[in-house]
Amino acid sequence: MANVEVPDCIFFLPTPTDILELHGIRDVRSMRWTLLVSVLLLSTSIGGTNAQDPVGLWPLNAEHGASDVTGNGNDGVATGTQLAAGPYGDADGSFLFSGTTNSYVDIPNNGALDVRYSCTILAHIYPTGEAGPIFNYVATNNGWGAHLWQVSAEQLFWRPVSREENFELTPAVRGPLQQNVWNYVAATFDNSTGMAYIWNNGEIIGKRQIRNAEIETQWPIRVARRNGDSRIFTGRLACLQLYNYAMTADQIAAAQEKCRPQPCSVETVFVVDRSSSTQSTGFSNAKQYMVDFAQCFTGQDIGVGAIPYDCVPKTSFQLGIYTVGDALLTDAVYNMQYTGGTTRTALAITYMMNTANFRVGVPRVAVIITDGSPEESISELAAKADMARDAGIILYAVGNGVLVDNAALEAIAGGPDNVFSIAAPCDLATRILELCGSYR
CATH class of the missing domain: 3.40.50.410 (von Willebrand factor, type A domain)
Incomplete structure (x- = not known):
């Protein structure tokens, strides 16, 4: 049998047909992205789910720390906190508060956080202790502004303190809280109706008619600790958010993903x-x-x-x-x-x-x-x-x-x-x- 010479290499480069086929694949992918974007735009334009931007957002994670990522300039200053696992399973997605007097976050208020007419406060919280502030406006001389607290091992407390009355005369709203798990909580107040609500994991857990008041939100904010108070928050917090209107259930649900990596x-x-x-x-x-x-x-x-x-x-x-x-x-x-x-x-x-x-x-x-x-x-x-x-x-x-x-x-x-x-x-x-x- 005669020896047959085998070429060392046959060069192969894509033909025009190959390129067209590959471009076809790329076009399919582009079409999918276009469809996805269209769906997202449509979903955010439907009434009841279109949410305005927050006036303050503090992720409390490794990437942003206590910075206010809205650009409004109210960056927090953390004292005595550590990074811990967050609500989405991310390793450094939350701040851990030790429950001691030297573990807290201070947030200034340059006016952007004055939500005097209507508001929504959102937070992911993982409580392991008995009580303490989650979002507490601190008035002059350590006075009381509007505040969202954990007041017992299994209870939330929301008081949208009126600017016109002593804080004790403003009714409070209470609702259940779970220990040692992540709770996605919200506190809302609507000046037009006078209604205050507490939400946990998308459900209303407490509500109360207040009145058509303007609330005490012109002050700085402190998280986890209040001077002179033995109740100090122990546990993890992530993705603190503040809005200048009372959110609906759909809007609260949509904002839950704000800080997801x-x-x-x-x-x-x-x-x-x-x-x-x-x-x-x-x-x-x-x-x-x-x-x-x-x-x-x-x-x-x-x-x-x-x-x-x-x-x-x-x-x-x-x-x-x-x-x-x-x-x-x-x-x-x-x-x-x-x-x-x-x-x-x-x-x-x-x-x-x-x-x-x-x-x-x-x-x-x-x-x-x-x-x-x-x-x-x-x-x-x-x-x-x-x-x-x-x-x-x-x-x-x-x-x-x-x-x-x-x-x-x-x-x-x-x-x-x-x-x-x-x-x-x-x-x-x-x-x-x-x-x-x-x-x-």
């Missing part, structure tokens, strides 16, 4: 070397790295695609199909097959730039997993990597194999700081979360 959205395509130099063992290690990488995230919107390559790059699964939380992602990764062959990393980067279905408006990441031993020159590899960066794609390199060419990896990644070890997938995951610029 937004998931980190990043598009990540893995460009995986399956050439002979990595060997089948190295390719298996690369696949396991991808699976472990996905497990480094919780509740994040990290899109994942894969382009394995040797001398020819080929998409195994496109961006837009899987995120790190999808159960089917693992099978998709393990189904990628080892081929062997020559290593053309620069060609694979070019292919990735031309075909990856990146979403608009979120960071774009390409992770090149290789031993860094391409057939192309280092200068050609660096040039293609620079072109990708110029196109707005952040490149990371993961060294994989027995003999790793670090110079090639650094050329891909743009320097040693963006080169990672195959043994530590969560190191790369942590770096990618930093692209979102907030706690996650």
